[in-house]
Amino acid sequence: MPIVKLGAEADWTNYHGTGVCEGAVRYALRSGDAARGRDELAAASAAVREWLADAQREGKRVRPLGAGWSPSNINICSQAWLLHTRRFNRCFRIGPGDVRPGVDAAGLMLVQSGALVDEVSDKLEEQGRSLWTSGAGNGQTFAGAAATGTHGSMVTRGGIQDHIRAVQVVTPSGVHWVEPAAGLMSDAFIAATGSAALRDDDLFAAVQLPVGALGIVTALVVDSVPKFLVRPIQNLRKVDCAALGWLAVGDFRRFSAAYALDREPDFVQMIVNPFKPLKRPAMLRFLYREEWRQDYPHATPGQMGAGYDALSLLGKLLDDYPWARGALLQFAMKQGYAAGPDVDDPPVYGTWGEGLDTHRPLADLFNASVTIDRSELARVFELICAVYTKYGGSTAVTIRFMERAQGLLAPARFAHNAVIDFDGPRSQRTADAYRRVVDLLDREGVAFTRHWAKSCHLDAARIAGDYGDDLTRWRAARDRLLPDPAHRALFGSPVLDGLGLTV
Structure with missing residues (x-):
């Protein structure tokens, strides 16, 4: 049986120990041993649809759970049925005969919804391919990471x-294979998946x-690029106002020339x-893409500068001794973040996947973020x-950059984005500091969004203001997938209901 x-x-606690589903009944969706991925999906999706019907008859809400990675309460629902997909994690090659005419199948892979980012990356690299981006860690399921932006x-x-190029999603009314209007997979392939x-x-x-909130995702078609190497440079440098201006306008070459290569x-x-x-050194990290070659010396994630454990080690000190937080934060950054190679060190290389790591559980840490238009960075x-100077707080501030992301509810919705993360000890003092930050940004008229999977303090009004017409389009799509309000409620929770996503 797939389920x-x-x-x-019993109670279920998420990976980071930050949320509990009380009184939950747990089920697992598991892979079989079929030779073809489409056959696996046909059996699994039929079982999921039957499971949803059982839940509805019992009056139970359902939550899909991958690695339980989200530190926020976005996947928390008590007295619900939980469907663990972690062991539904096989990946399959896609051949030229599986796609529509004119579609290049070379970079595509069929991924079951419980496969971790790490597992997807490894499978692609075995085929000479690579992901082109991801978050800082690799312990999430690919489907879960995508589902929370x-x-x-x-x-x-x-x-x-x-x-993602196509998605199989199961609802009480059917098994749906969703892809762009131009199409991707052949009709025969889709039919063989039971969709x-x-x-x-x-x-x-x-x-x-x-x-x-849109059903149980059972599979994805994931795209990739030819495998490549990255060279990391990591150092501590003082950054001035002019350098912030270079970043704001996207002059990354000038910033890199000043502080790295x-x-x-x-x-x-x-x-x-x-x-x-501006008086204390910042921890800077750069990656430079290079052509793949077979003879590079393999580096560990630590040698490539991955790792985010310093604040967890110093979290209690940061919170208990607020008068020393500036010095302690600097010590944490120096000890925990400056392990990567600098410009004058022998070069280190690795694939994109080799530069990722799995975080230890972050139960003692606070994680939040805002995403802004990059031009507003300075x-x-x-x-x-x-805010921190006036009121205190014990978080380091991390800034990264990216372009607009796909998906109607993607937080990275500006043409050019700066993502600002706030990581520190989990305490009321830290949470208050973040709240003051977002309140000030609102008062100053700064447009920003928040990460669905982190501490975000969102409500339905805020989401409506952030996403506007895209939220209207998302809800219209939801109502087409789930036309029965009872089916929408099946995938709800107090959190999702309060955000207006399941009502």
Whole structure:
């Protein structure tokens, strides 16, 4: 059986220990051993549809769970049926005969919804292919990362959901294969998965980032690029106001020449201490893309500068000794973030996947973010630091850059985006500091969005204001997939209902 019950009613805690589904009944969707992916999907999607019917008869809401990675409460629903997809994680090649005429199948892979970003990356690299972007970690399921708008970090790319070319989603009314109007997979392939084809641009843009509210996603078609190498440079440097101006206008080459290599970077990250940020060194990280070659020396994620554990080690000190937080934050950055190679060190290379790592659980950490129009960076940076200087707080501020992401509810919705993360000890003091930041941005008229999977304090009015016509289009797509209000409620939760996504 593709779906098995995992035990009696009990509490379930997410990976980072930040949310609990009380009184939940857990089920697992598991892969079979079919030779063809389409046959696996046909069996699994039929089982999921039957499971949804059972839940509806029992009056239970349902939540799909991948790795349980989101630190926010976006996937929390008590007294619900939880469907774990983590063991539904096989990946399959797609051949030329599986796609419509004129479609190049070379970069495509069929991915079951429980496959981790790490597993997808590894499978692609075995085929000489690569993801082109992802979040900072790789422990999420690919479907879950896309469903919550996990931002990318390559300066000319969007979010991880931009890799998705088709989605299989199961609702009580049917098994749907959703792809753009131009089409992707052949009719025969879609029929073999047990799905009905829905070729529509708005429907596809909705299911690229469904926030868990549009049904049970069982599979994705993921696109890729030829495998490449990246060279990391990581150092501590003081950054001045002029440099912030270069970043705001997208002059990444000039910023790179001043602080690392005189060439176009593919990734730029700046971690700053908001207490005297221009007087204390910032942690800078650059990635430079290079052509693939077989004979490069393999580096570990740590050697490539990955890792975000310093703040978890110092979290209690940061919160217990607020008078010393500026110095302690700087110490954390120096000890935990400056492990990567600098300009004068022997070059280190790795694939995109080799530069990712799996975070340890972040139960003691606070995670939040805002995404702004990149042109507002200097102004917003000044506002943020003013809040911390006046009121305190114990978070480092991380800034990364990306282009507009696909998906109607993608937080990275500006043409050019600066994503600003706030990471620090989980405490009321830290949460209050973030709240003051977003309140000030609102008062100053700064347009921004927030990450669905992090602490975000969103409500229905805020989402309506942030997403406007795109939210209207998303809801219209939802109502086409789930025309029965009872079916929409099946995938709801107190959180999603309050955000206006399931009512």
